[in-house]
Amino acid sequence: MSCAIMCPGLLTVLLTVFLLPSSVPEPLKYKDCGSQSGKLVTLDVSPCPEEPCPLVRGSTYTVNATFVSNVNSKSASAVVHGIIAGIAVPFPISEPDGCKSGISCPINSGQTYTYVTKLPIKSEYPCIKLVVKWQLQDENNKDLFCWLIPVHIAAV
Ligand SMILES: *[C@@H]1O[C@H](CO)[C@@H](O)[C@H](O)[C@H]1NC(C)=O
Secondary structure (H helix, E strand, O other), X not given: OOHHHHHHHHHHHHHHHHXXXXXXXXXOOOEEOOOOOEEEEEEEEEOOOOOOEEEEOOOEEEEXXXXXXXXXXXXXXXXXEEEEOOEEEEOOOOOOEHHHOOOOOOEOXXXXXXXXXXXXXXXXXXXXXXXEEEEEEOOOOOEEEEEEEEEEEEOO
């Protein structure tokens, strides 16, 4: 096959891959707020078609965090805050028990765990920008992970 036939096709592929990355999922940008009892490996909040993630009222999102534990712990408890204008406001979630969110407890030091939970966005939430702070704490209330992502609550 001659280059005259092959090259335009190749160029189209390259242009599609490098200039139109919208269809290629990119890893979510997050800030690791530090942890003593573990290390966050990957974080995914979906769907999040653009960043900051638009969280549409009435929709439910999936949070998936993979971490390695440095400790043995019988329990894992999620603590979630919305940081609004610098003030951390408790954000209740329906299932704060990490042991019921994909983690088989007890947690063993050195092992990798995947925490998966749902984040429902109630229709009465105000349409504001905030930073979600999500901690998962061990039996001594020390963080197994802690992460921050900016979001905005959006109307349907
Ligand atoms: C969570 O993320 C991990 C690592 O990316 C992946 O292997 C796993 O399939 C995901 N689980 C769910 C329920 O999305």
